Amino acid sequence: MSITFKRFIEHFKGKTENVYLDRNNEDIKFDDAKLITQNQIDYCENFIYICKTSMLQEKIRNKENISLILINDNKTCIENFFRKSANIIEIKENEDIFQIYNEIREIFYEDIQIANDSAILLKASILENGIDNIVTLASNILKNPIIVIDSSFKILTYSNKEDILDPYWRKNITKRYCSYEFIVGFKNMKRKNKNIKDDEPYEFTCTESSILKLISGVKVNNKHIASVIVLECKKKFSPRDKEILALTSRIIAQEMKKNSFYRNANDVGYEGLICDILDGILVNKEDIKERIKSANIKFSKNLSVFAFNISNYNYKNKYLGYLTDNFNYTFPIKDPIYYNDKVIIIEETGAFTNSTKVDKKIKDFLISNNIYVGISKEFSDISEAKKYYIQAVKALDIGKILNSKNNSTFYSLIQLYDLLGSYNTLDYKDFYSPHLIKLKQYDNKKHTDLYKTLFIYLKNNQSMEKTSEELFIHRNTTRYRIKRIVELVNIDFSNIEEVLNIYMSYKITDYLKKTSSMF
Template identity: 45%
Template structure:
């Protein structure tokens, strides 16, 4: 397998006196040979190991070749620039056979590295996800691996039996690093430095018993997690660093399939919401610890929105247009992408239906072909899943009963949601008010509109002028229709119970017609 000149230079960095570059350095070498005194043919893709005393006798045979030479005759290399040679010059005290073996080992190691790379890449296409990839990588590296996100939540790890560090065993048990561990890790200079760099780096904390090798996982320039190699079984090598770096790149590609890591800017907040929605947090204490460790502070009174982006007009919009605009309406809230919706939890008192900002928000939604559902007010984040479902119900039912509205409040449609829970078990026609049934029958027979007239009249709190205006009829016509209704059915609209039962029936009838 091929070895680069850079790798060969690294191998002899401590042994070399100097490196003389007069030819191409981007050549990949396929073989290493000892320099023989009777040799006449030399290949560009072969690196030759020998003494300068032998090299000097064969100088006229060389052209654009590369050598690792032990300077046993104090040779000067300054007059060799015209030959186009690359030479790694070593001390005269070096053993030629030892140097040759080190050179040959590079090709063997490279073969193993390429085989390991091939195995690792195949694991990425196995369909087993990060759990399968991390097991393969740990086997190749002969050390346990742990994958944590940027909030120090454990997302995957290799076989736990090879992990000897008590601190990490505790972290794996909890599936989260402790708050003390997070605080300590963030103070380490090596971790602070790595925030701006993508290379593999070494970490040793005061509380840990194992040296750790870390490689950041990055998606589109955004740090979303870290792969940690614990040197529990053996010390790591340079080749291990390269393989760990490749593993982190493969993890980045694998995690791109997850909308959370591809889209979310605040991963700590997003993961918290995801875990609440997926019933992975069951106690208030765990929730509070999570929020504390991630510096998440929410208001005492909350409301949630689910914005359907399936019909979003993204054409001619700049990148991040939606995020930027949502941050204007919800400056201290974070957006979470979940199942084709943008989820927002905001301060209910500062953003409710009475504010001008809410009106502007609805206009923004309409202009961008967006629809939103808003939950009722709540205080406990642990119960957020219930209010998220309210948002979805508001979206679904609002699209049917009021498709012209860009934002539907759950409080406006909760009755329809209540009916939907039992509509398959109950015949709601049995609950129609008998007066309304009589009006419907009369309308069908006489082609009149008394059923709808009564609804508009009740909706407008029995205000004659408002009702006639909404129906586009004269006030006298409206008055005539109401008198006709009273002649046909015996109802007392001064009785609140009667009005309630009538409106209840209207809602049931509307639901059964629409759904």
């Protein structure tokens, strides 16, 4: 039995006037409940007793380690009545004593049911009947359908499909994958609610599926690897459901722990391979070749990793499954993988990009859905995918610092900034060219704009026309400014080393300024 006094406090909180706790005995577990009668003589420590205060006898005042639920029908000062510490819940005087007693009996009955149901689940685990059988048993006990998803939101298994009445989840099961709308909503909910713990069941609803869900995390070696979802389809959730679900999650964790390469039957190939490489489970090239061969997977010789950040996706006013459908339409070549809060695609370098530019179709897709992508450098050996995945993620992060309006960032264009990021003590002032310092000082004194003009001029390959267009000034004004810059700092624009030095000084100081302002 696992019924504590705190459980009664929680159950009767809407009917309670006061609670008195014996701090030395508040964690006691109860075996049964009794109504106090006129002839009551003995009181057991592991029983909870129910009565009206008008029926209390003098001899009970000195009883130790007693736990009571009292309806105060005669205005007794309970705190002064008992000479010894006791656990007491004082119920409002208008409550029916028999109703209170029946509710307590229901709690004990429910606890017995939980014990019996737990025994059934534990027996299935001992007999090693597998996760599918455990999920079916748990679903029968909870009288609601269950779905198990892994940390990449792939559906691993589920109970009877006929019990899943929600069209949204029936569609997810058909695709064997949660929609990106659900993923975004789920992640946002967890990010906002810091009190949620993976190993404690919690309730969740989302805009895509209004049906209430009970979710519990599955952990192996303290790492979250899956979630068990119960859908409130056939029966309303009860308090006992959380206990059964928590036990189910622990049993599933033990089953998954037996096989570190556990994957759904539909996932023995591409996704399983990529996840294992990114997780560092697969590192040996021969093992990787064997997995590729057995799964009959073919990879191009010119690959890139595309890492998409969908956390800012706004799904309002869009139909159910819009983002998933558009991902499949825009990137039809390979199934995307959801990994570490990002959508990952590994594909031939030229499939979606041209040099260091994304195709217009991709660009429009990113902008219209507020999605950002980081793109790695090209590689040919899939065993090195983890290295290039890291590049793609860094491109995402650095791209956000450099220009939050640009939805795509190539690692090849920001590699220098990644190098700078490995030095924590860099001060952007150390990279200022003396020429730029002088221009800054002149601008501050004369209220001119030579510092910015020089940067735009160098960025546009020393083109007067393009510089003028970008600055919205006349070409003669640009020409005058460049002449004044030469007079002030004596720059030789024909010296490529000097020009490169100044341009890189601009870029590095700008980046380090932005990063320093973030911390």
